[in-house]
Each structure stands twice: as structure tokens, then as C-alpha cells.
Amino acid sequence: MRPVFVIDPKKCIGCMACVAACSIEHGVLFTTADNEPMGWSHTQRLRTWVSWIETENPQPRRTFMPVLCFHCQDTPCERVCPTGATFKTKEGVVLINKDKCIGCAYCIIACPYGARYKVKAGDKEKAKKEFNMKSVEERYAKTELKVRLFEPPVPNKWAVAERAVDKCTLCYHRKELGNWIPACVEVCPPKARMFGDLDDPNDPVAELVRSGKAKQLRPDLKTEGLVYYVR
Amino acid sequence: MENIVFNEVWGFDIAVEMTFLAIASFATLFALLAYREGRLREALIGAAVAAVLPVFSLIILNLHLLKPEASYLLFLSPQPRSWMVYGGIGMTSLIVLSAVFALLLLSQLARLPLIGRLSPLAANSALMNAVGILMVLAGAFVALYTGLLMSYERGIPFWHSAAIPAIAFLMGLTGGSSLYSLITPQDRRVSLALISSLSLLLVIYLAHLLISLLGSPAANVSAKTVLDSGLFQVSLLLALLAIVGLAANLYFRTRYIPIVAGLIGIFVIFALRLLLLEAGAWELPVV
Numbered sequence: 261m262r263p264v265f266v267i268d269p270k271k272c273i274g275c276m277a278c279v280a281a282c283s284i285e286h287g288v289l290f291t292t293a294d295n296e297p298m299g300w301s302h303t304q305r306l307r308t309w310v311s312w313i314e315t316e317n318p319q320p321r322r323t324f325m326p327v328l329c330f331h332c333q334d335t336p337c338e339r340v341c342p343t344g345a346t347f348k349t350k351e352g353v354v355l356i357n358k359d360k361c362i363g364c365a366y367c368i369i370a371c372p373y374g375a376r377y378k379v380k381a382g383d384k385e386k387a388k389k390e391f392n393m394k395s396v397e398e399r400y401a402k403t404e405l406k407v408r409l410f411e412p413p414v415p416n417k418w419a420v421a422e423r424a425v426d427k428c429t430l431c432y433h434r435k436e437l438g439n440w441i442p443a444c445v446e447v448c449p450p451k452a453r454m455f456g457d458l459d460d461p462n463d464p465v466a467e468l469v470r471s472g473k474a475k476q477l478r479p480d481l482k483t484e485g486l487v488y489y490v491r
Numbered sequence: 492m493e494n495i496v497f498n499e500v501w502g503f504d505i506a507v508e509m510t511f512l513a514i515a516s517f518a519t520l521f522a523l524l525a526y527r528e529g530r531l532r533e534a535l536i537g538a539a540v541a542a543v544l545p546v547f548s549l550i551i552l553n554l555h556l557l558k559p560e561a562s563y564l565l566f567l568s569p570q571p572r573s574w575m576v577y578g579g580i581g582m583t584s585l586i587v588l589s590a591v592f593a594l595l596l597l598s599q600l601a602r603l604p605l606i607g608r609l610s611p612l613a614a615n616s617a618l619m620n621a622v623g624i625l626m627v628l629a630g631a632f633v634a635l636y637t638g639l640l641m642s643y644e645r646g647i648p649f650w651h652s653a654a655i656p657a658i659a660f661l662m663g664l665t666g667g668s669s670l671y672s673l674i675t676p677q678d679r680r681v682s683l684a685l686i687s688s689l690s691l692l693l694v695i696y697l698a699h700l701l702i703s704l705l706g707s708p709a710a711n712v713s714a715k716t717v718l719d720s721g722l723f724q725v726s727l728l729l730a731l732l733a734i735v736g737l738a739a740n741l742y743f744r745t746r747y748i749p750i751v752a753g754l755i756g757i758f759v760i761f762a763l764r765l766l767l768l769e770a771g772a773w774e775l776p777v778v
Binding site: 269311313323325327336339340341342343344360361362363364365366368369370371372373374378379380381423424425477478481489491 | 778
């Protein structure tokens with residue numbers, strides 16, 4: 261299988277369901293996300309994010325841009341990793357072996373797409389102490405829902421871990437569970453996020469790439485990622 | 492532009508670490524030259540500084556890691572395509588070779604019980620020269636490495652330039668000559684080395700800024716950030732004063748001007764490095 265991830269920004273409504281789904285799936289620290297409330301996120305402390313740009317001419321307009329790791333095939337982050345913690349699977353998915361990651365952050369510097377971030381020691385505890393997290397916990401305590409905050413709901417060896425660099429895994433753990441559709445794709449209401457297989461000649465998502473409707477961003481960088489945008 | 496994002500990963504601490512490496516890198520060259528001229532005390536100071544400062548650099552780097560206790564993986568599980576691996580090897584080699592050189596010199600200078608046993612080895616000039624040359628090579632590599640590390644990848648256009656390793660190399664030369672300007676203020680050759688390295692550093696740094704202004708939007712923003720910075724303007728002014736002062740002192744021959752110029756030289760390489768790091772910016776893609 262050759263996975264391909266296609267994003268149609270014109271369909272994106274900025275609901276952030278993808279961000280919430282990713283946070284739940286991987287135990288990402290949603291509440292400590294250091295995002296900018298308006299416009300471009302400076303430090304993307306999440307595996308996926310939706311940035312937006314506002315323009316006023318010719319008329320007021322907000323363009324959403326879902327962001328995730330591009331899973332480059334000419335992989336800058338893998339190349340600079342001093343311990344080999346960053347590696348590519350046979351399908352081309354770029355993953356981090358958290359046990360080997362020493363947290364030097366050279367990969368964050370090397371990534372041209374801002375897709376990586378540090379998870380520091382104590383970040384989870386810090387997030388749990390946040391006011392809104394407490395209120396969520398209290399609400400859950402009153403219901404019968406068995407939700408454990410910051411714990412992935414399904415076995416996920418690529419879940420967020422403290423004291424390591426983190427990034428999108430394209431929900432690779434779901435492949436190992438036999439149902440490989442990234443969580444963000446599954447929940448996206450307007451289907452702005454799509455996941456397909458380039459090896460499947462009948463795959464409509466792969467067809468967007470083959471037909472040239474979906475293109476890579478910054479082809480000048482020649483990183484040849486798995487993520488395409490409908491332009 | 493909303494999609495230009497400044498580097499916040501490598502900042503003040505890394506600038507300090509790289510400044511230590513710059514000073515240590517070419518202190519080795521001046522230490523070797525001092526040894527060859529029989530100025531053993533001056534050689535010892537340079538070699539000792541070249542051994543100690545990279546240790547502090549490694550400590551700073553370790554503190555920068557999320558898992559300092561796992562830093563041994565850099566050597567036990569090295570990924571040969573990463574410059575950081577070669578940097579670690581280079582710094583370790585610099586520490587070991589400089590420490591050996593310093594210990595051999597110390598054995599000649601002081602009659603210490605244990606180190607004194609090394610004096611027959613220290614008397615062997617071929618051995619001393621061999622260790623000294625290896626030490627200088629390790630130092631030169633470390634100076635160059637601090638630039639290669641930054642310039643290797645395409646993510647930050649302001650750093651992705653052949654000028655960066657050249658700037659790093661010249662920062663090493665300036666650092667080494669600044670240190671020896673403090674140790675041997677009346678040595679005209681050291682003053683000349685500091686004048687030429689600092690001048691060349693300024694020329695290449697300014698050329699890099701001007702070329703970056705013509706480059707990609709991110710490189711342009713980075714260069715403008717440096718040019719608009721008060722720290723850059725002060726550094727430039729101080730560097731020019733140091734160059735003019737040192738040039739004038741070739742005739743006046745006071746010991747104070749080279750000392751002040753040496754301190755300025757160290758400040759300038761730190762400031763220019765900090766600006767390079769903090770002004771580095773990504774140009775994140777937009778639809």
C-alpha cells in the first residue's frame with residue numbers, strides 16, 4: 261500500500277473536529293496547545309492543526325488550512341536525527357521511536373513545515389491542572405462515560421510521550437489494528453481530509469493526485485511528501 | 492506575513508554554547524604556535540581553554556535535551572547522516588586532544604608528582620607537534636561544524652547558505668585570536684590576526700545579510716530583523732572600533748587596547764551568533 265493524504269482547503273470549515281479527534285486518539289495535550297487564537301499558529305504543539313489566513317480584498321475572506329506532518333519521502337527530519345529515532349516505514353510513513361529520541365530538537369529545526377514539537381517533562385500534569393480540564397473531568401464523573409483523559413482509547417504505541425519530540429503518525433497504529441483510516445479523516449464533517457491508496461487504481465482519493473487536482477505544497481523543497489492539497 | 496515563523500528552538504543557550512566552541516576551536520592554533528616558539532605558559536592556557544570550554548558546551552547541550560541521560564545514544568546508536576553525530580565526535584576529540592596537549596605542557600612546566608612522569612613524552616617535539624596538529628584540526632572542524640549544523644537543511648532559508656559555515660569558521664578564528672589578545676596583548680601578530688579575522692567576519696556577515704535580503708521572503712525577513720536589531724548595530728560599531736583601535740595600536744603599542752579589543756571580539760561573535768539563531772525563520776507553506 262502507498263498511502264496518500266489529500267486535503268481540500270475549500271471544503272474545510274475550521275470546526276477543529278480533526279484536532280479534537282487527534283487529541284483523543286493520541287492523548288495529545290490539547291489544553292496546553294500554545295496556539296495563536298487568530299491566524300497562524302507559531303508553535304504547533306499538536307499533531308495536526310488548522311491555521312487560517314484572513315484577507316480583505318476583494319472581499320473579507322478566511323482561508324482555512326489544515327496542517328499535519330507531510331511524511332516527506334526525502335526526509336529532512338530523518339536525515340538530521342542523530343540517534344536514528346526518526347525512521348520511515350515501508351509504506352513511507354515517518355515515525356519516531358520515542359525510546360531512542362533524546363529530544364535534541366534538530367528535527368524541529370530541519371522540518372520545513374513546522375510539523376514537529378517538543379513534549380516536555382510534566383506537560384501532562386500541567387495540562388491536567390488546567391481549569392477547563394478540571395471542569396471536563398467533573399462533568400465526566402457525573403456521567404457513565406468511561407473516558408480517561410490523556411489516555412488513547414485504543415492500543416497505540418505511537419501515542420504522545422513526554423520528553424520526546426512528537427508529530428503526526430497518520431494513525432499508523434490503526435493499520436496494525438486492521439482499520440487504517442486516520443482519526444482526523446474519520447471525523448471530518450465536510451470530508452476536507454481524505455485518505456487513500458495510490459496503489460489502488462479505483463481509489464477516488466488517489467485519483468485526485470493522479471489527475472493533478474491535488475498537488476504538493478512547496479514542491480521547490482523537493483521533499484516529496486504523502487500529503488497533497490486540492491488547489 | 493503570517494506564515495513566517497521565527498525559530499524559538501535554538502536561542503540564547505545555544506549561542507553561548509557555540510561561542511564557547513568558537514573560542515576553543517582556534518585557541519588550539521595559537522596554543523600550538525606558542526608552543527613552537529617556546530612560550531609554554533601561553534600555550535598551556537590556550538590548550539586548557541580549548542579543553543575546558545567544549546566541556547561546558549557539552550553540558551549546555553545536554554541540558555538542552557529532553558532526555559539528557561540518554562545522550563550516550565549519540566555514540567552508541569549514531570545515525571551517520573546527521574551532522575550532530577560528527578559534532579559530538581569533533582567536540583570529544585577536541586577535548587581529549589587539548590587535554591593531552593595541556594597535560595604534556597604542564598608536565599614540562601610544573602614538577603607535579605603524577606603529571607611529571609609525562610615529561611619525557613613532552614620532551615619529544617615530534618609527538619607534541621603531532622598532538623598539536625591533530626588538536627588544531629579538531630578545533631577547525633568544530634568551528635566549521637557549528638555552521639554546517641545550521642546550513643545543512645532547507646527548512647530555514649536564512650541558514651541554508653554556504654556563507655554560514657564560512658561565518659562559523661571566521662567566528663572561530665576571531666574567538667581564538669580574541670582569547671590570545673587577552674593572554675598576549677603585546678603580540679602584534681595576534682593583533683593582526685584579530686584585525687583580519689574580525690574584518691573578514693564582518694564583510695561576509697554583511698554580504699550574507701545583503702544576499703538574504705534578495706532571497707526568499709523568510710530569508711528577507713530574517714535579514715531585516717538582524718539589520719534592524721540594536722544588538723547588531725552596537726556589535727557592528729564595537730567591532731569597527733576594535734579594528735580601528737587595534738590598527739592604531741600597532742604603532743602606539745599599549746596593552747589595554749588589545750585587551751579591550753579581545754573582549755569586544757568575544758562579545759561580537761556571541762552577538763552575531765545569537766542574531767543568526769534568533770532571526771532564523773521558516774516559511775511555512777500556504778494554500
